[in-house]
Amino acid sequence: MRVLLAEHAGFCSGVKRALKLTLQEVDKGEKVFTLGPLVHNDEVTNFLHSKGVKIVEDLQKLDSGTVIIRAHGIPPRHLKILREKKRLKIVDATCPKVKSLQKIAHEFFKNGYDIIICGNKQHPEVQAVSGWTEGKAIVVDPEDYDTIKETLLGPKALLISQTTQREDRFSKMAKILKKKNPNLEVYHTICKATALRQASAVKLASTVELMLVVGDEKSSNTNKLTQVCREVVKTYQVTGAREILAKWLVGIKNVGVTAGASTPPWTIKEVMVKMENDNFEAKTEEVVSYQDVPEKDYRPGDIITGKVVLVEEDQVLVDFGYKTEAILPRAEVFLEGDTTLKDKFSLEDSVDLLILKINDQEDKIIVSQKRLERERRWNELEEAAETGQNMEGIVKEIVPAGIIIELGSSLEGFMPGSLVDVRYIPDFQQFLGQEFSFKIIELNRERDKIILSRKQMLEEEAEKQKQETLANLKEGEIIPGVVKRLTDFGAFVDVGGIDGLVHISEISWQRVGHPQDVLKVGEEIEVKVLEIIPERERISLSLRQAQPDPWTKVDEEYTVGEIISGKVTRIVNFGAFVELFPGVEGLVHISQMADFHVKHPSEIVQEGEVVETKILDINVDSKRISLSIKKARPAPRDLTTHSYSKENENQNVTLGDVFGDLFNNENSIGKSEEEE
Numbered sequence: 289m290r291v292l293l294a295e296h297a298g299f300c301s302g303v304k305r306a307l308k309l310t311l312q313e314v315d316k317g318e319k320v321f322t323l324g325p326l327v328h329n330d331e332v333t334n335f336l337h338s339k340g341v342k343i344v345e346d347l348q349k350l351d352s353g354t355v356i357i358r359a360h361g362i363p364p365r366h367l368k369i370l371r372e373k374k375r376l377k378i379v380d381a382t383c384p385k386v387k388s389l390q391k392i393a394h395e396f397f398k399n400g401y402d403i404i405i406c407g408n409k410q411h412p413e414v415q416a417v418s419g420w421t422e423g424k425a426i427v428v429d430p431e432d433y434d435t436i437k438e439t440l441l442g443p444k445a446l447l448i449s450q451t452t453q454r455e456d457r458f459s460k461m462a463k464i465l466k467k468k469n470p471n472l473e474v475y476h477t478i479c480k481a482t483a484l485r486q487a488s489a490v491k492l493a494s495t496v497e498l499m500l501v502v503g504d505e506k507s508s509n510t511n512k513l514t515q516v517c518r519e520v521v522k523t524y525q526v527t528g529a530r531e532i533l534a535k536w537l538v539g540i541k542n543v544g545v546t547a548g549a550s551t552p553p554w555t556i557k558e559v560m561v562k563m564e565n566d567n568f569e570a571k572t573e574e575v576v577s578y579q580d581v582p583e584k585d586y587r588p589g590d591i592i593t594g595k596v597v598l599v600e601e602d603q604v605l606v607d608f609g610y611k612t613e614a615i616l617p618r619a620e621v622f623l624e625g626d627t628t629l630k631d632k633f634s635l636e637d638s639v640d641l642l643i644l645k646i647n648d649q650e651d652k653i654i655v656s657q658k659r660l661e662r663e664r665r666w667n668e669l670e671e672a673a674e675t676g677q678n679m680e681g682i683v684k685e686i687v688p689a690g691i692i693i694e695l696g697s698s699l700e701g702f703m704p705g706s707l708v709d710v711r712y713i714p715d716f717q718q719f720l721g722q723e724f725s726f727k728i729i730e731l732n733r734e735r736d737k738i739i740l741s742r743k744q745m746l747e748e749e750a751e752k753q754k755q756e757t758l759a760n761l762k763e764g765e766i767i768p769g770v771v772k773r774l775t776d777f778g779a780f781v782d783v784g785g786i787d788g789l790v791h792i793s794e795i796s797w798q799r800v801g802h803p804q805d806v807l808k809v810g811e812e813i814e815v816k817v818l819e820i821i822p823e824r825e826r827i828s829l830s831l832r833q834a835q836p837d838p839w840t841k842v843d844e845e846y847t848v849g850e851i852i853s854g855k856v857t858r859i860v861n862f863g864a865f866v867e868l869f870p871g872v873e874g875l876v877h878i879s880q881m882a883d884f885h886v887k888h889p890s891e892i893v894q895e896g897e898v899v900e901t902k903i904l905d906i907n908v909d910s911k912r913i914s915l916s917i918k919k920a921r922p923a924p925r926d927l928t929t930h931s932y933s934k935e936n937e938n939q940n941v942t943l944g945d946v947f948g949d950l951f952n953n954e955n956s957i958g959k960s961e962e963e964e
């Protein structure tokens with residue numbers, strides 16, 4: 289037959305602590321009394337009796353010696369009576385978990401809440417908790433929640449639980465009462481030890497044919513274990529090995545064993561051994577070791593994770609599975625402005641904390657959230673400084689030498705003025721309150737020194753962007769850019785962290801005298817990538833090629849022989865260029881300017897003058913248009929023909945008739961000849 293012991297069984301930390309405190313007093317040779325049995329287990333009671341510990345039920349009978357307040361705790365009025373007895377030493381062995389339950393009940397009661405306790409009215413723990421509400425708490429057995437009337441639940445009501453209550457029953461009760469009163473607040477005060485014992489008992493019960501629950505029938509938590517196991521498999525509750533009957537085990541191959549929180553280890557061992565070997569002989573001495581409390585050993589500096597169980601004005605209590613709740617004082621929490629602990633924490637919140645102090649005598653553990661957050665922020669900053677990762681912070685203050693940045697968790701960094709930007713910025717006031725990204729360039733935890741540089745971050749980002757742009761740019765593509773600088777020979781355009789050059793000849797399809805005639809610094813334009821030389825970080829761009837080529841319209845708009853008007857844009861020795869429309873010019877060769885010999889085109893036309901020309905030829909491929917001024921004019925009358933033709937023989941022809949037009953039209957030529 290296999291005998292399996294549940295993962296969590298037997299003495300809980302509260303019982304171990306109470307027993308340890310009692311035995312310590314016994315060792316001092318004091319007369320030791322307990323107010324009622326220390327725990328609900330006769331084995332333990334007998335053991336203590338053998339050590340001289342006496343049980344007193346009526347505290348009025350106590351006068352001198354040492355009195356142990358048992359793990360269940362007592363109401364405040366009883367404590368008052370004990371304190372008045374000057375010859376009596378009080379050792380408070382109330383389980384810290386029970387103490388925090390009392391505290392919760394007391395705090396809420398003081399704040400006008402109706403307190404409902406899910407538990408057994410007769411149980412000393414419940415009676416003690418109720419005492420902290422001046423006996424006004426409503427105690428309801430989980431089976432009797434229907435007896436609670438809506439009228440009993442005022443606008444402010446709190447539901448708590450006896451620490452040894454069944455999880456499922458408490459949850460059910462909370463759900464039903466919440467329906468009756470949505471304002472009801474629920475504090476989960478079932479002790480972890482109880483919950484763990486119940487859960488591991490159920491888990492084991494589902495794998496065996498029989499369960500044995502070891503513990504006293506007066507023990508509430510033992511009885512609950514029996515209840516939950518019985519819902520899964522056949523279960524017997526025994527106070528010790530002697531109660532086990534052989535007939536229970538006939539044909540059984542797997543037996544599970546669990547034990548209540550007040551069951552001593554030697555009793556569990558007896559049962560285990562009895563099950564495995566009927567020749568069992570109890571060796572009590574071997575298993576009794578109260579010094580050997582298997583609690584995790586915590587030290588200042590340890591980080592713990594726990595759940596918020598109580599939020600007060602000046603402190604928060606956090607359960608982290610230890611024998612006592614951690615105390616988080618208000619001063620150890622970062623609270624901004626008027627924020628209170630109640631604003632910041634809610635029940636059941638999971639929190640990470642740093643242990644500051646442990647006082648074993650008083651069972652107090654003081655923790656800090658502030659210092660843990662600060663430590664963690666330092667770690668983050670150190671990592672960022674090592675890896676070069678960007679960090680963020682808020683500009684908190686402008687000082688003469690630079691900027692103070694708030695880094696969170698009450699840490700501040702300094703950014704010297706020269707490291708704020710890549711450009712010169714005369715006044716930093718504009719940055720106040722803004723979020724900044726930066727690099728950490730120097731950090732010293734011991735000296736609380738953090739030096740930051742936004743400039744370095746901007747430079748690195750620009751370099752990164754430049755390399756990305758160089759890697760991604762493709763010749764021939766049209767991309768957006770911003771004009772950064774204008775020079776005589778062209779315009780520098782930022783195309784994404786790197787400037788490319790638009791040569792003056794590539795600015796426009798028209799002739800450009802200076803880039804500033806066409807562009808402005810800061811202007812957003814589209815440019816075509818002509819050439820990329822990554823190793824020299826050079827990019828050639830064209831603005832005009834990013835726009836439609838005006839020559840493509842020439843064939844549609846003009847035909848050879850057509851007379852058109854155009855402005856003279858340039859005069860050269862061999863002729864004059866005439867603009868047909870923006871970006872398209874034709875040439876009037878010097879030979880096409882007049883019917884007579886012209887020494888220089890300026891004798892006939894001036895720059896800016898609008899002239900009529902005749903299109904002689906169009907060659908779109910070579911972007912050439914030949915124009916003629918002389919052919920655009922009406923042909924001068926032929927003197928010979930006019931003088932001697934028969935038709936004119938009888939007419940009265942004068943020289944003015946023959947040359948008049950010519951003189952009028954070519955007046956300028958005459959003038960210029962005179963001037964020469």
Ligand code: SF4
Pocket residue numbers: 300301302303359383384385386451452479480481482509549
């Ligand atoms: S069961 Fe929980 S609350 Fe009760 S004494 Fe043990 S540890 Fe404390």
